Structures are given as structure tokens and as C-alpha cells.
Amino acid sequence: MKLYHKKNELSLFIEEAKAENKLVGFVPTMGALHDGHLSLVNKALIQNDVVVISIFVNPTQFDKQEDLKKYPRTLEADVSLLKSLKAENIAVYAPNAEDVYGDKIMSMSFNFDGLEDEMEGAFRKGHFDGVGTIVKRLFEIIKPDNAYFGEKDFQQLQIIKKLVEKHKMPVNIVACKIHRTKDGLAMSSRNTRLTKQQRKVAPFIFRILKSAKIKFGTKSAKYVTEWVEAQFRKQPLLDLEYFTIAEASSLKPVKRKSNKKSYRAFIAVYAGDIRLIDNIALN
Template sequence: MKNIQNKTDLSNHIKDLKAKGKSIGFVPTMGALHNGHLSLVNSGLKENDLVVVSIFVNPTQFDNKEDLVKYPRTLDADIALLKTVSANNIIIYSPTVADIYGNNIVSQSFTFDGLEHEMEGAFRPGHFDGVGTIVKRLFEIVKPDRAYFGEKDFQQLQIIKKLVELHHLDVDVIGCSIHRAEDGLAMSSRNARLSPEHRSAAPFIYKTLNTAKTMFGTKSAGTVTEWVRSQFKKQALLELEYFIIADITTLKPVKRKSTQKSYRAFIAVYAGDIRLIDNIALN
């Protein structure tokens, strides 16, 4: 398994592979890998000859600098985990900040037809500029045929699809189902930082989403939203930041349901100082 840390070396290696007719899948990550990441890698391996997995904690997408400092960095463990999937068909790209940004660690400014202003964008200013900057640069370096992203970050997935559309990037962006623990908690690198008490409480998030989905069949979005808020007020260990039912195309909150549109419920919750997000398709 190759672990390449320099973008020039990676680009040259991929150029050689493509000259031999090899197809390239791509899974960008910030490391601290778990089974959710492995499910993306496996999807990539089914549809491509090789998969590049980037491991890079991107400084420009953190609005909370303390969160950046605390974000787990476990490269050796990540490499060992990827070897359990494939020792020969995975290429790791683990660049330094300087390799990606040089001496100018700033985000490019993006517009994504308004998608960037909803939900996460409203609560994390500048976040999607950081996401757009790093994903665009990685696409330009790796030049993948297909790139794989989990639907846990559904808003991010839609924004990356819009990035590809607006900047005419030659890559297919593929969304993959949310990978969950047996108790329903969406897999996240942040889960490892939960205290035992908060980890025990966290499955309530998915349980509530499932009930909200059932309610949405007969109740208005406003009624469902108020019910969710009331449920979290009873939870001593979980603090609701937002619950929003939105149109999956525009990501704008629904005012009146339409049978012609598809909706998802999006949620962000603090378990102590750990922020967890999740979502669920409603129709």
C-alpha cells in the first residue's frame, strides 16, 4: 500500500495509472477512520481499479479552532485499517498543510446557489468555503473518475455536486448511505470523543428522526419540528442546536408539503462539547 505525501508524486503516479487504462475512485477523509469510511472505500473498489484515500485535517473548514486542535489524528491506525480492506488497490494521500496550501492557508470564496447559507452554513460561517476549497484542490490533484461521500453530511454532498457542476469538474460524485452503529448512531470520527454517558444517550438522535419520519406522513412540518424540540428539552445530556425539515434540492425549510417534492429532516445536537449531525429521508 502506497502512502504518498507529496501532490506532485501523487499526480505523476496517477498519470501513469491512467495511461495504463486504470480507473480511479476517490474517498476524501480527515482521518480517524471508522467503518463508515470503509464502506465508502468498498463502494469505490467495486466500481474502480484503484481508490485514493486522502487523509488530511483541513484547517480552513473549522470555524471552531479548538475543534481543529482536538480533532483526532491517527494516521498509523488509519493505514492499518485500510490494509484490512485491500493492501494493493488503495493509495493513501496524506499531505502536509504546506503541500496543499503553501504559505497561504485561506479559503477561496464560493457561492453554491444558496445551498451554503442553509443549516450548517447558518451555524458555521465560512465552513463551506473551506470544504469547497479543499475538495476542489483534491479533485484537481487526484483527478478521479468517481468520488464517494457519505449522506450523513447530506448538505455537504449536495454542495460538492454543485461545485462540480459550477466549475465543470470531470468527476462523478456519488452519495453513499449513512453507515450506523447497531444502536443507530451515525458513524463519525467525533463519536470516539464522546464520554460513556453521552455515547449511551446519543442513539436518541436517530430514534427521534425515525419517529419524526413517521409523523411527517400525517402531520405538518411545523408540528413535527415542535414535537422534536419538546423531546430534546427532556434530555439532560443532549442539547438540540437545530432540527429542520428541508427540500432536498434547495435545502430550504419546508413551509407547506408538496407531493411533488422530496424532503429530509436534518438535525444537529451537542452531546457535551461534541457536536453530532444526522439526517433522514422523509418521503
């Protein structure tokens, strides 16, 4: 396994792989790696000759500077975890912000055809400009054939697909299923910040999503939404920010169900100051 801090050094490694007609897979992360990340890496290892994992806490996608400061940075542990895979064809790119952005650390402005205005975009202004900026920049540096993203951030996944489409970038986006702990909590780097009491109650989120899926089979989106909101009012340790049932492709909230469309339920919840998101396919 190779570790690079400079894009120029990484580029040489990628150029050599491309010269040998090797497929390059890419898994972008912000570090604090866990089994969910490893599931993406393992899928990439199966489908590619070389896999690049970026470990970079991107400053432009945080709407709250406090959240940026608190985000866990565990590079040594992350590298050790990746080494445990015993794969020689892995390269880690762990740059500083200047190596990625140069002397101007700022977001570009994007139009994702309205995908950026729903859910996360409504509550985190400018967030998806930051996401689009870093993903576009990393694609330009790494030039992957395939890039792997988890469905836990389903809205982000749809936006990255739109980014590739609009900018005609030659990369295939591979969606990967949500990786969960045994009690159902979606794996996230933020989970490490939960107190014991918060961690114990956090699986409530997925239990509610599963119940909402069942109810959506016979009830309206409005009924299900009101039911979910009522359940969270009974749970003092979790504060519901939003619950939305939306069309999977457009991310627009559903007004009237159609058998011809696919729907997902999206949720954002605070446990103290720790924000947890999840989603589930409804049909």
C-alpha cells in the first residue's frame, strides 16, 4: 500500500497504472474509516486493478465551522485499517487543503437541476457546492474509471451523478448499499462521538424507517410523515430535524403516490449536537 500527501506524486502513480491499461477505482472519504468504508474499498478492489482512497476533511462542505473542527481526524488509524486488507494495489491520498485547492480554499457554484435544494440542501446552505467542488477536483486529480459512493448519503449520490452528467466527466459512479451495525444504525464516522446513552437509542432511527416503509404500503405520505414526527416526540434523546418521503430520481417530496415511481424516505436526527442521517427505499 502506498501513501501520498502530494497530488503530483499520486499523479505519477496513476499515470503508470493507466499506461498499463489498468482500471482505476476511487473511494473518496473524509477519514475516521469504519467497516462501511471498507465495504466500498472491497467492492472497488474486486472491480478494478488499482484503488485510490482519499482521506481529506473537506472544509468547503461544512456549513458550521464548529462541526469542521470536531470532525474526527485519525489518519494513522485509517492507514492501519487499510493495511489490514493486505492489498498491494491500494494507494491513499491524504493531502492538506492547499494541495487540493491551491491558495484559494473556496467553493464553486453549481446547478444540479434542483437536487441541491431539497432536504440536506434546505438545512445546510452551500453544502452541495462544497461537495461538488471537492468531488470534481478529486476526479480531475485521480482520473478514476469507477468511483464508489454509499447510499447512506443518497442525495449526495444523486448530485454526484448529475455532476458527472453535466460536466461530461468520464467516470462511472457505483452506488453501494448502506452498511449497518447489527442493531441497524447506519455506519458513520460521526457515530464515534455518540455517548453510550445516545448510541444505545440511535438504532431507533432505522426501526422507525422500517415501520414507515410498511405503513407507506397502505397509507399516504402525509399520514406516514405525521406518524414519524409523533414517534420522535416520544423520544427525548433524539431531535428530529426532518423526515421526507421523496421521489428517488428527482428528490421532490411526494404529493400523490404512483405505482410507476420509486420512493425513498429520508431522515435527519440530532443526538445532542451530533447529526445523523439515514434513508430507506420504500418500494
